[in-house]
Amino acid sequence: MKAKAFAYPYIFWMALFVVAPILIIVVYAFTSSTGSLTLDNFTSMGGSYLTVFGRSFLLAFIATAICLLIGYPVAHALAKEKSRLQGMIVMIIMLPMWMNFLLRTYSWMSILENTGLLNRFFAAIGLFDLINAISGFINNTFGTHLSTDLEYFEMINTQGAVVLGMVYNYLPFMILPIYSVILKIDSSYLEAARDLGAPPRTVFRKVVFPLSLSGVLSGITMVFVPAVSTFVISDLLGGAKIMLLGNLIQMQFLGGTYNPHLGSAIALVMMIVVIICMTIMNKFGAEEEQAVMF
Amino acid sequence: MSKELIRLKDVSMTFDGDTVLDNMNIYFNDKEFLTLLGPSGCGKTTTLRIIGGFLVPTSGDVFFDGVRINDVPPYLRQVNTVFQKYALFPHLNVYDNVAFGLRIPKSVDEGGTDINSESSGRGKRKKSKKVKLSKDEIDQRVQEMLEVVSLKGFEKRTVSSLSGGQQQRVAIARALVNRPKVLLLDEPLGALDMRLRKDMQQELKRIQQQMGITFIYVTHDQEEALAMSDTVVVMNNGKIQQIGTPEDIYNEPKNAFVADFIGESNIVDGIMRADRLVEIFGRQFQCVDSGFEKDEPVDVVIRPEDVDIVDVTQGALTGLVTSVTFKGMHYDIIVDFKGFKWLIETTDFCPVGSHIGIKLDPDSFHVMKKSEYSGMYGDYSSYSAEYDEISDAEYQEEESVDEEEYYES
Numbered sequence: 001m002k003a004k005a006f007a008y009p010y011i012f013w014m015a016l017f018v019v020a021p022i023l024i025i026v027v028y029a030f031t032s033s034t035g036s037l038t039l040d041n042f043t044s045m046g047g048s049y050l051t052v053f054g055r056s057f058l059l060a061f062i063a064t065a066i067c068l069l070i071g072y073p074v075a076h077a078l079a080k081e082k083s084r085l086q087g088m089i090v091m092i093i094m095l096p097m098w099m100n101f102l103l104r105t106y107s108w109m110s111i112l113e114n115t116g117l118l119n120r121f122f123a124a125i126g127l128f129d130l131i132n133a134i135s136g137f138i139n140n141t142f143g144t145h146l147s148t149d150l151e152y153f154e155m156i157n158t159q160g161a162v163v164l165g166m167v168y169n170y171l172p173f174m175i176l177p178i179y180s181v182i183l184k185i186d187s188s189y190l191e192a193a194r195d196l197g198a199p200p201r202t203v204f205r206k207v208v209f210p211l212s213l214s215g216v217l218s219g220i221t222m223v224f225v226p227a228v229s230t231f232v233i234s235d236l237l238g239g240a241k242i243m244l245l246g247n248l249i250q251m252q253f254l255g256g257t258y259n260p261h262l263g264s265a266i267a268l269v270m271m272i273v274v275i276i277c278m279t280i281m282n283k284f285g286a287e288e289e290q291a292v293m294f
Numbered sequence: 295m296s297k298e299l300i301r302l303k304d305v306s307m308t309f310d311g312d313t314v315l316d317n318m319n320i321y322f323n324d325k326e327f328l329t330l331l332g333p334s335g336c337g338k339t340t341t342l343r344i345i346g347g348f349l350v351p352t353s354g355d356v357f358f359d360g361v362r363i364n365d366v367p368p369y370l371r372q373v374n375t376v377f378q379k380y381a382l383f384p385h386l387n388v389y390d391n392v393a394f395g396l397r398i399p400k401s402v403d404e405g406g407t408d409i410n411s412e413s414s415g416r417g418k419r420k421k422s423k424k425v426k427l428s429k430d431e432i433d434q435r436v437q438e439m440l441e442v443v444s445l446k447g448f449e450k451r452t453v454s455s456l457s458g459g460q461q462q463r464v465a466i467a468r469a470l471v472n473r474p475k476v477l478l479l480d481e482p483l484g485a486l487d488m489r490l491r492k493d494m495q496q497e498l499k500r501i502q503q504q505m506g507i508t509f510i511y512v513t514h515d516q517e518e519a520l521a522m523s524d525t526v527v528v529m530n531n532g533k534i535q536q537i538g539t540p541e542d543i544y545n546e547p548k549n550a551f552v553a554d555f556i557g558e559s560n561i562v563d564g565i566m567r568a569d570r571l572v573e574i575f576g577r578q579f580q581c582v583d584s585g586f587e588k589d590e591p592v593d594v595v596i597r598p599e600d601v602d603i604v605d606v607t608q609g610a611l612t613g614l615v616t617s618v619t620f621k622g623m624h625y626d627i628i629v630d631f632k633g634f635k636w637l638i639e640t641t642d643f644c645p646v647g648s649h650i651g652i653k654l655d656p657d658s659f660h661v662m663k664k665s666e667y668s669g670m671y672g673d674y675s676s677y678s679a680e681y682d683e684i685s686d687a688e689y690q691e692e693e694s695v696d697e698e699e700y701y702e703s
Contacts, residue, residue: 188381191348194368195375196395196472206394210385 028264041265049248049266056245057273059159060228063166064174067223068216070167071174075215076208078175079182090179093172101169105236108165112155112237119152128152157239165233166223173222181215182208217282225274245270299324299475299508300345305354307340307532314340315351316532322476322510327502329511329519332529333555338512339378341529342478345510346375359475374469375478379485380461382453388464389449392439395472396432399424439471442501459490466501476508483518495522516556520544528552549662553595554671560601560636561672564594564661572661575611575632579654583661593662595672598626598639600658609651615644628674635674 032038078089096104111117122128128150135146155161185208193203231246238244245266252263300322307315315337322328330338343349344356347368355362363371374395382391401424427435440446443463453461462482469477479498483491499522502509513519519526520540528535528543528551536548547553550561564574569584574594586592606612613629613636624639629650644650 186381188377188379189383191368192375192377192381192383192468193394194348195346195373195377196468197369197398197400198394199367199369202398207383 025264025267028261029268030265031261033259033261041262042269044262045266045269052243052245052248053270053273055159055242056228056270057277059163059166059234059242059244060224063163063170063227064220064224066163066167067171067174068220071171071219072178072216075175075178076182076212078179090176093175096168097172102232102236104169105165105233108161108168109156109236112161112164114152114154114156116156118155122153123151156237157241159238159242161237162234162242162244165237166227166230169233170223170227173226174219177218177222178212178215181212185211220281221278224277228274229270297324298322299359300510301357302341302344302351303355303357305341305344305351305356307337307344307349308352314532315344318354318532318534320527320534320537322508323525324475324508325506326524327499327509327511327522328525328527329513329523330527330529331513331516331519331555332535333514336529337532338514338529339480340532342375342480342510342512345476346373346478347371372474373476373478374472374474375480376462376465376469376482378480378482380465382461382464382468384453386453387449388440388445388451388453388456389436391453391464392436392467392471393432394468396427396435399426401425435471436467439467442470442504443467443497458486459494462486462494466498470501470505474507476510477502479509479511481513482511483513483515491518498522520556528555530555546660547595547662549665550593550595550667550669550671551665553593553660553662554667558598558637558639559672560596560598560674562594562596562634563669564592566590566592566661570656572659575634577610579610579659580656581659581661582657583659586661586663591664593664593668593672595660595662596636596654596658597660598637600655601636601638601640602653602655603638603640603642603644604651604653606649606651608653610653612649612651615646615648615650618644618646637674 029041030037030039032040078086081089109116113119132148132150135150136148138144139146139148189207189211190203193207198206229246231244231250234242234244234247249263249266251257252259252266298321302318302320305315305318306313318341330341332338340349344351347363347366350364356364358371383394386394440449443466445460445463445467448456448460453464456464465482483494486494495518498509511522520543523540525537526540526543527537530551536543536552538546543552543556547556553559553561562574564572566586566589567573567578568588570581572579572581572583572592572594611631613631615627616630616635617628619626624641625643627638627640627644629636629638638652
């Protein structure tokens, strides 16, 4: 009974700083600047807003998929390593997360810029000269008009750069939950599967993967949700061209188009869409656990 | 018994310089119920894991049906295992657990699912086509097996909703449904309570006879071993101490370790004065053993139930009763003979402090050659403490430590 009392501060905290703000957002979303009840905030979200919604979810989805594709094999391999090596690798995976988030993203800026590290490296090894020469050769031979004055690859301010930033920043959130779930799978299950005639691949497909699904689901959640609402990554690596929901909302509160009511409405819609996505996925996941078996 | 199925030849196993199996030679016959019996750490589980394919022996060879299978991975062996903690798949229900092995496509050569005995070797394995059982056949075999283990109607239950005994049955069904030639059982009854254990012993024996396949059973429980087995292999420190029928092992133990491990034994130093004449405590007794050198020092086993209590005046030996324990069917009494304490089972009540005499028939002596275990067992001076140890179920923790060692290696 006493132990319960220690939870009260957090419950109070939650009520004050989680529940209350959400309620405030809801109130804001359904009112106008004069304070009257209205749906205008929602109905005004059309056209370009939809593009931003679509882009945000698409980029977050791509980033999550890439994180999963990279993260699962890493987590799986990691869980099989000797425990001392495991600790070291986990530490290396965690290490960037101890660095400031902004700083990390800024450094990608200086890498990807037109005059950034990567482009200078390409120039230094003569990659652009080579491409220009080839283009020139093709132009001469076939009479085409390929440009021959390539000086840099345009990497910054592209959707690719934004996805890269998301993957880079959120990959550990995919690896760690999967890793810890795989680590906990009792090795006797694997032995039993082998004993029953399953070759290594089948052991993975029928035992390891289904048993690690809970880790996969929490990994997806932990990557997708922050990725869909980020504004720093898209701001720094996407520039003005690649506007995401996060930027849109930020603008309504801090930017030139100050309109917290609209901002709240956007935030609310995003939250609902995310919740729907997660619910569907969790349901799908729960069934998958059975379905994978057949 | 019938033909030989598995043979371990000069098999040794070392973990980090620790010898767990020491040059083991043993064969297993077809359709036999064989038990590997010994205290924890004796190498019995290691032996089982070598046969299952989970461990590759440091040296020596494993033969299955005459073919060396050292390098055959577990999933290609015609052997299935019932694991100590069952290892039922938690994400599958009872039906899917049992059907697990059947749903895996198997390579089939001319001799049915016989891959291991296929002497033409590995090259051919890749060419042989994979065969998948039809849904109906799987269903039929699963139902059949659930019937055998009396779990009809449990198909849709989750594994975690089953009792220990039911989980045990699922584990057995899951292994047997694949129709292995050999079933390996690693202390399968260890986690069950006493009564369930007795029932399952009967059950296992019945299943073994019904299926007509080889069971290799690992246990530390000598009663279990005697009750179920055709052949008992007593092991200690990675070495086989004795192989024989339960009767042989009990009546004719080879050394003091076996005598002490199987049942209760009073083991005293003796001297063979002649064939069929043994001397203990300075007195000569008729016995039935022969073939020893004259005046050879020996270990003499006298089972507690073979001692007759008589009046002090008529006893060949006389002693002082120091402790009495009521065991239901009989009393266990500890009797001090010149400083050496014997355990005697008797139906007559002898109060503590009374002097009694004992009479020993010739066939109550079993004479053994001296061994490395001489003098280590068979004295009941610390009787009560020893009884506590026997009744404790502490073996499980020890075993799991063993297991961890295996996984690391």
